Every structure is written in C-alpha cells, then in structure tokens.
Amino acid sequence: MKSTWLLIAFCLSGCATLSSDRNVLLPGALARLPSETQQAVVVNSRRVPEASVTGWEVRDGRWRQVFSPMRATIGRKGFAPIHKKREGDGRTPSGIYPIGTAFGYAPDFPTGLSYLQATENDFWIDDVDSPQYNQWVTGKPEAKSFEDMKRKDDLYKYGAVIEYNTNPIVPGNGSAIFIHIWRGLGQPTSGCVALSPRSLKKVLQWLDADRHPVVILDGN
Numbered sequence: 264m265k266s267t268w269l270l271i272a273f274c275l276s277g278c279a280t281l282s283s284d285r286n287v288l289l290p291g292a293l294a295r296l297p298s299e300t301q302q303a304v305v306v307n308s309r310r311v312p313e314a315s316v317t318g319w320e321v322r323d324g325r326w327r328q329v330f331s332p333m334r335a336t337i338g339r340k341g342f343a344p345i346h347k348k349r350e351g352d353g354r355t356p357s358g359i360y361p362i363g364t365a366f367g368y369a370p371d372f373p374t375g376l377s378y379l380q381a382t383e384n385d386f387w388i389d390d391v392d393s394p395q396y397n398q399w400v401t402g403k404p405e406a407k408s409f410e411d412m413k414r415k416d417d418l419y420k421y422g423a424v425i426e427y428n429t430n431p432i433v434p435g436n437g438s439a440i441f442i443h444i445w446r447g448l449g450q451p452t453s454g455c456v457a458l459s460p461r462s463l464k465k466v467l468q469w470l471d472a473d474r475h476p477v478v479i480l481d482g483n
Contacts, residue, residue: 292359292479292481293305293319293326293479294326296359296477297475299475300474300475300476300477301320301321301474301475301476302318302319302320302321302469302470302471302474302475302476302477303318303319303320303326303476303477303478303479304316304317304318304319304362304442304466304470304476304477304478304479305317305318305319305478305479305481306335306337306355306456306478306479306480306481307481308337308341308342308481311337311338311339311340311341311451312336312337312338312339312341312449312450312451312452313334313335313336313448313449314334314335314336314337314456315332315333315334315335316332316333316334316335316456316458316462316466317330317331317332317333318330318466318469320474321474329469330465330469333458333459333462333465333466334448334458334459334462335445335456335457335458335462336445336446336448336449336450336451336452336456336457337355337451337452337454337455337456337457338352338353338354338355338451338452338453338454338455339353339451339452339453340352340353340354341354341355342354342355342356342357342480342481343355343356343357344357345357345358348427348428348436348437348454349435349436349437350389350391350435350436350437350438351389351453352437352454353451353453353454354454355440355452355454355455355456355480356427356428356437356440356454356480357480357481358427358480359477359478359479359480360425360426360427360440360477360478360480361426361475361476361477362376362423362424362425362426362442362470362476362477362478363376363377363423363424363425363426363429364376364377364378364379364423364424365377365378365379365421365422365423365424365467365470366378366379366380366381366412366419366421366422366423366424367380367381367419367420367421367422368380368381368413368417368419368420368421369421372421372467373467373468374423374467374468374470375468375469375470375471375472375473375474376423376467376470376471376472376476377472379399381412381413381419382401382412382413383411383413384401384402385399385400385401385411385412385413386399386400386401386404386406386409386410386411386412387399387400387409387410387412387438387439388400388404388406388408388409388438389406389408389409389410389438389439390404390406390407390408390409391434391435392406392407392434393405393406393407396432396434396438397428397429397432397437397438397439398432399412399424410439416446417444418443418444418445418446418457419441419443419444420444420460421443421444421463421464421467422441422442422443422444422463422467423441423442423467423470424440424441425440425441425442425455425456425478425480427440428440437454439454439455440454440455441455441456442455442456442457442458442463442466442478443455443456443457443463444457444458444459444460444463445457445458445459456478456480
C-alpha cells in the first residue's frame with residue numbers, strides 16, 4: 264500500500280480526466296486512486312496563502328463533485344514540492360494522503376471518521392529529536408517542543424489529521440499537518456489546510472472512514 268501512495272504522489276501532475284456528468288476537468292490523480300478510496304478532498308492554490316477546497320466521491324462508478332469550491336488557506340510559503348516539506352518551513356506538503364482521525368474539544372462530533380476528544384492533557388509533538396515526533400501524545404510529552412491540541416484560540420475546536428509523514432515517520436520532514444479552523448480569510452497556516460468553521464463542519468460531516476478518504480494537496 265505504501266508504494267501505491269508514493270506512485271500516486273509522483274503522478275499528481277498527470278493528465279486530467281473529463282467528467283461525463285460535469286463540464287469540468289478532474290485532477291488526474293482521482294483516476295489513479297486505489298479502488299477502495301471513494302472520497303477525496305482536493306486543495307488547490309494559485310495565490311498563496313489562499314486556496315480552494317472541493318469534495319469528490321464515487322457515485323455510480325464515477326467521480327463526482329459533491330460540493331462547490333470553498334475558500335481556504337494553506338501554509339504561508341505555499342506548497343512544498345513532493346518530498347521537500349521540512350519541519351518549520353511554513354509550507355504545506357504536496358501529494359495525496361489519507362485523512363485520519365477527526366478531533367475536537369467536544370466529547371463527540373457528527374463525523375464518519377474516528378474521533379478523539381482533545382483536552383488540556385493532549386499534545387502533538389514537533390520536536391525532531393523526540394521519540395514521539397509527529398505523534399499525538401496524552402500526558403507529559405518526552406519532547407522539548409509540542410503543540411497543545413486544545414488551543415486557547417480554538418483553531419483546533421474541530422479538525423482532522425492529514426496522514427502526512429506518519430507511516431513511516433521521518434524526523435524533520437514535517438509534523439502536525441491537519442485540516443482545521445482558519446484564523447480568517449487570507450491568514451496563512453504553518454503548513455496545514457484551514458477553512459471557515461462552517462465549511463470545515465460540512466467537510467467533516469461528509470467524510471466517512473469506510474470510504475477511505477484522502478486529501479489531494481495540489482501544488483502544481
């Protein structure tokens with residue numbers, strides 16, 4: 264499976280496929296996704312840090328757009344080329360990655376993803392020298408630096424993990440890449456994808472772990 268995702272990442276800039284039910288060009292990567300993947304969040308940016316997010320799913324054997332483009336923001340330095348993302352560089356990684364666990368401050372959230380409640384005792388490790396690098400940790404971290412998963416600014420009030428650099432974890436290649444709430448239109452992230460609260464709720468409520476959703480971060 265790992266080799267499949269690497270191949271897809273290299274093919275991200277491939278030719279487009281014409282959708283038979285909409286007069287739009289689908290990213291070529293959709294046609295190359297594994298058959299079990301039936302949902303995709305596509306993130307494009309032509310004017311950093313502003314971005315556009317669309318949702319796609321397989322219906323009747325075809326990829327179909329399920330909601331109109333939503334405004335979003337990405338890293339302050341745009342997309343990093345494939346395999347060039349590094350810790351602290353302010354860039355969003357390019358490529359295709361599974362969407363993992365949803366998280367938030369409430370005990371539960373209406374999503375088809377698995378869900379973790381974030382408390383004051385939960386952290387994500389960004390210390391490249393820590394054995395816990397790029398992992399969610401509950402309890403005192405074994406690290407010099409980390410992110411609070413229950414932030415005072417509520418950017419993580421709800422969100423989802425982008426499974427970038429998680430299997431395997433390569434120290435220094437970047438950590439804590441999420442889909443989360445934005446600071447505001449035009450306000451960049453440190454490398455995540457951020458949407459308005461309303462748009463993010465819409466995405467999370469639509470996503471279904473049984474459909475093996477991915478995010479396509481298109482830096483081309």
